[in-house]
Amino acid sequence: MTIIDRKQLVAEKEIFISCIVPVYNEEEVIESFLAKLQEQLKALSPHFEIIIIDDGSADHTVERIVGLPKSYHIKLLALSRNFGKEAALTAGLEHCSGDVVIITDADFQHPTEMIPTFLDQWAEGYDMVYGVRSNRDDESLLKRAFAGLFYGLMTKISRINIPSNAGDFRLLDKKVVAALNSIEERGRFMKGLYSWVGFKSIAVPFTVQKRAGGKSSWKFSRLTELALTGITLFSDIPLRIWSLIGFIISLIALVYALYIVTITLIFGVDVPGFATITVAIMFFGGIQLLSIGILGEYIARIFNEVKRRPKYIVGNRFGFDE
Ligand code: UDP
Ligand code: MG
Numbered sequence: 001m002t003i004i005d006r007k008q009l010v011a012e013k014e015i016f017i018s019c020i021v022p023v024y025n026e027e028e029v030i031e032s033f034l035a036k037l038q039e040q041l042k043a044l045s046p047h048f049e050i051i052i053i054d055d056g057s058a059d060h061t062v063e064r065i066v067g068l069p070k071s072y073h074i075k076l077l078a079l080s081r082n083f084g085k086e087a088a089l090t091a092g093l094e095h096c097s098g099d100v101v102i103i104t105d106a107d108f109q110h111p112t113e114m115i116p117t118f119l120d121q122w123a124e125g126y127d128m129v130y131g132v133r134s135n136r137d138d139e140s141l142l143k144r145a146f147a148g149l150f151y152g153l154m155t156k157i158s159r160i161n162i163p164s165n166a167g168d169f170r171l172l173d174k175k176v177v178a179a180l181n182s183i184e185e186r187g188r189f190m191k192g193l194y195s196w197v198g199f200k201s202i203a204v205p206f207t208v209q210k211r212a213g214g215k216s217s218w219k220f221s222r223l224t225e226l227a228l229t230g231i232t233l234f235s236d237i238p239l240r241i242w243s244l245i246g247f248i249i250s251l252i253a254l255v256y257a258l259y260i261v262t263i264t265l266i267f268g269v270d271v272p273g274f275a276t277i278t279v280a281i282m283f284f285g286g287i288q289l290l291s292i293g294i295l296g297e298y299i300a301r302i303f304n305e306v307k308r309r310p311k312y313i314v315g316n317r318f319g320f321d322e
Pocket of ligand 2: 211
C-alpha cells in the first residue's frame with residue numbers, strides 16, 4: 001500500500017481499525033474505558049473492532065463486557081485462565097483483521113487520545129508507531145532502577161535494539177501483525193518481538209496517566225521473570241560468556257602456578273595457605289553453580305518450547321461469529 005493509498009484510506013474513513021485490549025481484573029474501569037474508546041474509534045472510521053482478551057479475570061470483568069451495547073463492535077476472547085499479558089496480546093494479534101492494529105491497556109494509563117496521531121504517522125508511511133513514556137512518575141524507585149538496568153543490559157547483550165521506555169501502547173500495520181503471528185515461539189517477550197520483526201518504525205512520546213481504578217497486577221517477581229525471559233530469548237551471551245571466563249581463570253591459575261613453583265624453588269616450601277585454598281574453593285564453587293544456573297535458565301526455556309503446548313487457551317468467545 002502506497003502512502004497516497006494510506007492517506008486516502010484515513011481521510012475517507014475507509015480504514016479498518018482493530019483495537020486490542022488485554023484485561024485482567026479490570027471490572028472497575030472496563031465499562032467507562034470501552035465507552036470512551038469506541039467513541040474515539042468511531043470518530044476515525046465506522047469500520048472498527050475492539051478485541052478484548054480477558055486474561056482469566058477472577059472478578060466481574062467478563063459480565064461487564066458482555067453486557068455492553070452492540071454498537072461498541074466488541075469481540076471478546078476469554079482465556080481459560082490467567083496466561084499473562086504477553087500471551088493475551090498474542091491471542092489478540094492472532095484474532096484481529098484490521099488494516100492497522102492498535103494495542104492499549106484498559107486502565108486509562110495509555111492516552112487513547114493519541115490514536116489519531118498514531119494513525120497520521122501510519123499514513124506517512126510508518127508500519128509501526130510506538131508510544132514512548134516521557135515520565136515514569138507512576139512507578140516506584142525500585143521499578144525504575146530495575147527498568148534502567150534491564151534496558152542497559154539488553155542493549156549491550158542482544159542484537160536487537162529495544163527502545164527504552166517503549167511499551168505495548170502502539171499501532172501496527174497488518175504486515176507487522178502477520179510477521180508477529182508467523183513467530184511460533186512459545187516463550188513470548190513482545191517488546192523484543194516488536195523490534196525483532198523490524199519494519200519502519202517511529203516513536204511518539206506520551207505521558208503515562210494515573211491508573212483510573214483497580215490496581216496494577218505487576219509484581220516484582222513477575223517483572224523479574226519477564227526480564228529473564230527477555231534476556232534469555234534474545235541473547236545467547238550469558239550462555240557463551242563462560243568459555244571466556246573459564247579461559248581467563250585458567251590463565252590466571254597458570255600464572256599463579258608458575259609463581260608458586262618459582263617461590264618454592266627460591267625460598268623453599270611455604271606450608272600455610274589454608275585461607276587461600278578455602279577462598280579459592282568457595283569462589284570456584286560459586287562460579288560453577290552460577291554458570292550451571294544460567295545453563296538451567298536456557299534449558300528450562302528449551303523444555304518449554306519442545307513441549308509445544310498452545311500459547312493460550314480460549315475458554316469462551318463472544319461477538320466473533322456474526
Ligand atoms: N493484564 C493482563 N494480564 C495480566 C496482567 C495484566 O492482560 O496478567 C492487562 C491489564 O488488565 C492492563 C494491562 O495488561 O490492561 C497492563 O497491566 P497493569 O496495569 O496491571 O500493569 P502496569 O500498567 O502497572 O505495568
Ligand atoms: Mg497499568
